[in-house]
Amino acid sequence: MSSLILRTAARYLMPLLLLFSIFTLLRGHNLPGGGFTGGLLAATAFALYIFAWDAAAAKKAVRIDPHFLIGTGLLIALGSGFVGMFSGGAFLTGVWGSIGSSEEKTAIGTPLFFDIGVYLVVIGASLMILLSLTEQEEKE
């Protein structure tokens, strides 16, 4: 599929979609969203890119190997669990702190990092399936 319109649109849409996926990930704790949905959104962004260009180009755009994304995501999620364990609670107990001034405090805790881990695993897994399907097809 080599449509000039799609290719141009994909170029501008992909960053927007990725931004939106991060937005979805971060708002998840209070409003609909979260790591799972966010990760899937990011995967569709790359899927769009694959359709407009090809697997090789998409791979270049991702920059990071999906294997690595899956592993890193799992490690981050696992690591966030150990924080709770080392601060006296059970494995995966949430530990919270806050950043920002006293007027505008934002709570930040290990569940956020856990969610980031989920986000990365979902992106990595979807990309791995998408890329291996399309790469195979291009070879034939």
Next chain:
Amino acid sequence: MSKWLLPLIPFALFLAFLAAVPGASEPRVIELPLGTSEELGTRLSFRLDGLSILFALLITGIGTLIYAYGTRYLAGRTDLPRFWSYFTLFMISMLGLTLAENLITLFIFWELTSLSSYLLIGIDHERPEARDAALKALLVTGGGGMALLAGFVLIGSAVGSFELTSILAQGDLIRAHPHYIPILILVLLGAFTKSAQVPFHFWLPAAMEAPTPVSAYLHSATMVKAGVYLLARLLPALGGSEEWIAALAVAGALTMVSGAVMAVLATDLKQILAYSTMSALGSMVMLLGIGTPAAVQAAIVFLFAHALYKAALFLVAGIVDHETGTRDVRSLGGLRRLMPLTATAAILGAVSLASFGPVLSFAAKEMMVMAIAAAGEWRRPLEIAIYTSAVLLAAAAALVAIKPFFGVIPSGPRNPGGRGHDPSAAMWLPPLLLATAGVVLALIPGPITAALLAPASAAVHQTQERLYVSLWHGINAPLLLAAAATAAGFIVYRTRERWIAIAEPLGRIGALGPTAWYGLFLRGMNATARAQTRVLQSGYLRVYLMIILVTLIALVLMANAAGGGIRLAWRLGQVALYEAVVAALIIAGAITASLASSRLGAIAALGVVGYSVAINYVIFSAPDLAMTQFVIETLTVILFVLVIYRLPRFSVLTPPPQRVRDAVLATLFGAVITLLVLAAQLEPVRADLAAYYGANAYVKGHGRNLVNVILVDFRALDTLGEITVIGIAAIGVYALLRMRPEVRP
């Protein structure tokens, strides 16, 4: 460098356990804060008393010598890190087994010793004989382990605890319990398989495929004694009954005699030693069966003496093999001049094996005879058994020590015997030390008896009976009988060829023995596995799917029939128009998808179903679900489109009857799921759950989105499991697509 450090591991442990010897008479229980489960009654607790310290010292002490020996013996192997890891794993497991206070902890270490023994026997995994021997050992001891676990669970439910302290204190309760006989059978199955009692003995000679340090350590000095240890340990709880005495005395005596017979008939040095080990284990089991304080004392002293001399003899066999390249006694001779130090160790070890002379095993044999003399109705048969095996073991000892070292050097081009020399000190010193210890400790038995052997036997018989070890009791009947037996043994050795000729036809009976049964069992198991795999693993996705669906339908219907039928909630009161439209869309999409004549059409129709379901979520205010469903649907369609390219042209290949069958199955499955959903409506919703999450999501989870807080905080462990599955699934897809065989034209 590491060569010298390796023996320090067991040596450090040896010193540590040596430090515990002064308190050996008082049992101490040490509990580690890990691995405790109150619901299951399992604890990582350990017990230090006379018996466990004796075993720990044997394991680490002999271990030190064998580690030192092994670094030399195995030099040149390329898999040494693997070998020593397994070896050390074994040592730790064996220590855990003998030190465990909790029965479940004991069982876990028990299985670990079976496992590490399997790995060590099969270390030369390129050789089929080594693999078969390893599997044999694993299946026999592992099968016994299963029985043992069941026995332990029954003991635990009878006593209400898995801790040895309370089990040993409640022997009367266990012996009077209705489950006593099953407990006894199961525990004995475990102990007999591990300690190579007839008819489970056949794995032990096969295990001689392992490198000699392994045979010396696992299959003579330590692991095979685990069964004896368990019987000794549980004697206060299970022993003393008629059934106990009968089972142990018969099995032990049979093993003692048959082991001695097979030892004389064997020609491989290690096989001779393996069968004599079997015989020794049999006599220990027999003594524990008698169970009187005197018998227990004899068993403990003999166990100690046997560990020393048998390890020494195995190490000698290893040296002979290492230096001459053969272990066949028929082609060995005259090694005395070539390796005088090894010969000394061999002679001392053989005197111990024959149990006649100034050696600890002689004192043990005397105690054994006296214990049997007090065994009441069992006295006669057991005396016959012990003297028969004494004659045969003396012959075996002559075979091990006289033939290779003093025998005539066989001539002929094929005979490797008659060459070689004493190896380096790391190899000849351990057997010499062990064999000498048997003599020295017999001449000065006082200190070791008081410090080690007396507390060990007291931990088993639990009385104040004094332990008195002595070589010289004056000229009495047992001494004369022992002398006669040894002399008879020497005659058997000289006339061995004739006995072998007599035994030849008897060997044919062996074809009906346990080894044949094992082969039959193994073949049967493989055949069953192949047959059921052929039925269940057809390789067709549609068959797998069908099996899963039919099973599910059957199970759900059965469960409902058993539960008195299904009740349904029909609450179709107010249906808004838009709800009806969405429902109609889903139904229309599903019907279109199943009737579509092109793949793209079917996928588009499925997309309609998916999006309509998502709209459903929106209507019933589940925005998180709806969002995820939308994105998933989109991705699914994309993936389908990518896959479609690769499929051949769509065509109907299934004949009509098959299509009808599939339609019926699909409808049935849909109906069952619908019924389940409707039935679930009747179940009351747990109001407290929703209230809990509602109240705590923000306070404890710092989030207003309940769904997300549950996902990443309250039930984060589930999510962690799910993302792991996602990752593994992705790797699976990747592997399937990448490692596909070349597409057939």
